[in-house]
Amino acid sequence: MALGTDYPHQDCSLARALEVVGERWSLLIIRDAFYGVSRFNDFLVHLDLPKAVLTARLNSLVEAQVLAKIAYQQSPPRYKYVLTESGRSLWPVVYGLAQWGFNHVSGGMPKMLFSHTPCGSRLDAFGGCPACGGPVPPEAVTMQQGPGADEPMRQDPVSQALVQARPLLTPLAVDRPSRRSDSRRAG
Numbered sequence: 811m812a813l814g815t816d817y818p819h820q821d822c823s824l825a826r827a828l829e830v831v832g833e834r835w836s837l838l839i840i841r842d843a844f845y846g847v848s849r850f851n852d853f854l855v856h857l858d859l860p861k862a863v864l865t866a867r868l869n870s871l872v873e874a875q876v877l878a879k880i881a882y883q884q885s886p887p888r889y890k891y892v893l894t895e896s897g898r899s900l901w902p903v904v905y906g907l908a909q910w911g912f913n914h915v916s917g918g919m920p921k922m923l924f925s926h927t928p929c930g931s932r933l934d935a936f937g938g939c940p941a942c943g944g945p946v947p948p949e950a951v952t953m954q955q956g957p958g959a960d961e962p963m964r965q966d967p968v969s970q971a972l973v974q975a976r977p978l979l980t981p982l983a984v985d986r987p988s989r990r991s992d993s994r995r996a997g
């Protein structure tokens with residue numbers, strides 16, 4: 811029997827939260843949104859997941875108001891997916907879970923490093939700035955590749971664009987020359 815996707819007999823806010831973000835891929839989609847990924851095809855090439863699964867996860871995250879679906883082009887219609895305020899407040903969860911994975915599961919060298927943008931200090935294990943004190947919101951975090959980054963690098967355009975140090979939540983500009991030729995064929 812397949813496992814259900816909800817926890818009807820668990821009257822607990824953690825169970826409610828897992829119904830929204832606990833599905834396979836959901837947290838990786840949210841992580842990518844913090845990295846600045848916003849377009850369907852960019853999530854697709856970076857996460858290597860089936861199209862139908864990506865569609866379903868994006869729709870459920872929009873329905874849960876974690877992501878907002880925003881039209882950025884009219885014809886043909888194109889949409890981008892950006893974190894809402896509710897979605898941005900998941901940053902400590904995403905960061906904390908990644909830290910836990912590094913410390914207790916994957917080990918080795920970190921693939922990605924996160925620092926406080928104004929002072930350049932590496933975030934501590936709890937996502938705070940050791941120099942300035944206190945928690946750091948994702949708007950003030952800069953990401954850059956760490957010494958454990960995959961070698962050779964993934965060749966998809968999103969991975970290539972993430973090689974440069976960049977502030978979180980900055981829309982990723984991905985070169986996509988093949989799409990221009992696609993639209994010529996379609997037009």
Ligand SMILES: [Zn+2]
Nearest residue numbers: 926929939942
């Ligand atoms: Zn700082």
